[in-house]
Amino acid sequence: MPRVDEATRELFEAALAVRANAHAPYSRFAVGAAIRAENGRVYTGCNVENAAYPQGTCAEAGAISAMVADGQRRIVAVLTVTGGEAVSTCCGGCRQRIREFGDPQTPIYAAGLEGVRGSFTLDELLPHSFGPENLRGS
Ligand code: THU
Numbered sequence: 001m002p003r004v005d006e007a008t009r010e011l012f013e014a015a016l017a018v019r020a021n022a023h024a025p026y027s028r029f030a031v032g033a034a035i036r037a038e039n040g041r042v043y044t045g046c047n048v049e050n051a052a053y054p055q056g057t058c059a060e061a062g063a064i065s066a067m068v069a070d071g072q073r074r075i076v077a078v079l080t081v082t083g084g085e086a087v088s089t090c091c092g093g094c095r096q097r098i099r100e101f102g103d104p105q106t107p108i109y110a111a112g113l114e115g116v117r118g119s120f121t122l123d124e125l126l127p128h129s130f131g132p133e134n135l136r137g138s
Contacts, residue, residue: 004109004115004116007036007077008077008079008109008116010034010042011034011035011036011042011077011078011079011109012034012079012081012109012111012115012116014032014034014042014044015032015033015034015044015059015079015080015081015111016032016081016111016113017032017044018032018033018034018044018045018046018059019031019032019046019059019081019082020032021046022046022047022048022059023046023047023048023049024047024049025049026049026051026053026056027047027049029047029082029083029084030046030047030082030083031046031047031058031059031080031081031082031088032044032045032046032059032080032081033045033046033058033059033060033062033063033078033079033080033081034063034078034079034080035060035063035064035067035075035076035077035078035079036075036076036077036078037067037070037072037074037075037076038072038073038074038076039072041070041072043063043064043066043067043070043072044062044063044066045058045059045060045061045062045063045064045065045066046059046062047059047062048062058090058091058093058094059080060078060080060090060094060097060098061094061097063078064097064098064100064101067101068101073101074101074102075098075101075102075106076106077106077107077108077109078090078098078102078106078107078108078109079108079109079110079111079116080108080109080110080111081111081112081113082110082111082112083112083113084112085112087110087112087117087118088110088112089108089110089118089120089125090108090110090125092126095108095122095125095126095129096126096129096130098122098126099122099126099129099130099131100131100132102122103122104121104122104123105121105122105123106121106122107119107120107121108120108121108122108125
């Protein structure tokens with residue numbers, strides 16, 4: 001793993017651990033996600049697929065739900081762990097989900113099983129985005 005700070009390493013370990021619980025019998029592509037919220041705590045999620053394919057949910061969605069259910073509303077950092085060879089960044093839908101609670105500079109790390117492969121900001125992954133402030137004053 002390239003050198004990452006202690007907080008990022010903690011996210012990596014948490015995402016790697018929760019990935020083991022992914023329910024991905026259809027894609028066989030297990031994903032683990034870890035989010036640090038404003039309170040400093042780490043919230044995790046894994047993808048949960050469904051025999052009715054469109055009902056499956058992404059790992060990031062589960063982690064965000066856990067964060068919100070705990071009363072938190074600000075995302076400080078996100079890290080996902082996937083298998084495969086590529087740098088697998090969050091899907092478009094999850095970028096938008098993160099947008100709701102993050103800010104343009106929120107770091108989003110894409111990790112493989114061996115560690116972090118890429119580091120991006122939310123604004124890099126979702127430029128010119130639509131967020132809560134667009135609804136203000138309408
Ligand atoms: N998946 C995630 O959990 N997060 C992403 O950002 C990308 C895709 C899941 C959805 C599906 O269960 C599997 O990975 C293959 O697309």
